[in-house]
Amino acid sequence: MNTKPPLSPIKTIEFRDVSFHINVIPSRVIVSGISLEILHGETIVLLGRSGSGKTTLLRLMNGMLFPSEGKVLVQGRSTAAWDPIRLRRGMGCLFPHFTVAENVALIPTLENWDASRTAARIQEMLQLVGLDPREFAHRRPRELSGGQRQRVGVARALAADPPILLMDEPFGALDPVTRAELQREFSTLAHRLGKTIVLVTHDLREALLLASRIVLLEAGRIIASATPQEFLRLDHPEVRAFASSLAIAPGAPV
Amino acid sequence: MTPQMTTWSFFADHRAEILGATLDHLALVVIAMIIAILIGVPLGMFIVQRPALRAIALGIASVFQTIPSLALFGFLIPIPFIGGIGKRTAIVALVLYALLPILRNTYVGLTGIDPAVLEAAEAMGMTRAQILFRVRFPLALAVILAGIRTATIITIGVATIAAAIGAGGLGTFIFRGVALVSDALILAGAIPAALLALLADFLLGLLERRLKVS
């Protein structure tokens, strides 16, 4: 039987044997031996303990850091060859001196969208994340709750319709109920928009809920890469350590 | 007649003169402050981008502050163009005094921004100039204004000494009062100067609070 070779899926982000170290003496290795392919439309969750190198990987993807060895390719092109400004447009805290509307409008403004298109986009984005524009558009971040701030952050990240969304602990510092609510909404949104998402967390529940694939980091190395279903069955001490963190959560079997 | 009575009647008899001197004084302060802001704020923004110049600029500005004001006025008199007797020399000296608090606060305000905010600005793809003008500067405005407020109060005080080199203002009464040992004359200079300083402090404080974010 003669089968055609499968079409190779589009690699949105690719790490080719990447390491990153800081050139102090002695030089400090932050991440090493990273090889990773992220396909179009995947939601990758980078999971790992504090200091395992999650944020570093994210910053290697948006050109805020460059590999000491190896290559990071975004849409087939090395991050070193990208205009760093076009590569960024990521997540981050809100600007305290901007209103909600100005925060959401930030990237469209930097890209010189005309005013009416930007205004329409602000409305659309705030509705998308469940905030009534009439009530929230003119508030400042300090007049919002933590959960509302995170929603605005998501709206801002989505405003210019980027193909890739990099999010560093977007639901951190929220009460568990709001956090779960936002995670569920975000997961629906992510499916609907079909974007490639890389999200950092140290919360296994969040990873299981949102990920199409979980990438587990330990001390600067990738030690596992698996779908949520496969992940819990992996036989690795660090996986078990994370899995045991589920057991003490309320409602889980003790 | 009690001394209070003399002072009071002196104020009443010379109110036009006192008002005129107060306005002269205010003009000296306002002109000096405008020049100091126009130099200090841009210079502060500039040295944020150039750490090598920072120590030099802040160092020079501090040196001027350590020179006693009467001596500084004296030093300036023989210098051509900026020196001589009169208002121009006084304004130059006042600018030199006002510079340090403005420069220092501009620098501190621009560099003291929450790193998470700067990181977000970078992660949004803002250029260095965009970060400076759209993020650092608006967030530093309250701190810069606090520097302007300090400088204004210093300038109102130091400007009384400008009368020694013939610049006019409220210091004229004070110097005359010292020479004639007249409390009424001294107070005719000192009270309006104190009121000006309190008023400037209050108004600029109000503005500063309105500009504060976070």
Ligand SMILES: Nc1ncnc2c1ncn2[C@@H]1O[C@H](COP(=O)(O)OP(=O)(O)OP(=O)(O)O)[C@@H](O)[C@H]1O
């Ligand atoms: N500029 C730097 N200089 C020195 N060490 C650094 C620097 N940046 C990061 N590191 C170190 O690299 C390691 C990984 O940092 P990274 O921020 O990627 O961790 P993380 O997984 O995001 O942790 P967290 O969950 O706490 O955010 C840490 O040990 C950190 O101390």
Ligand SMILES: [Mg+2]
């Ligand atoms: Mg991190």
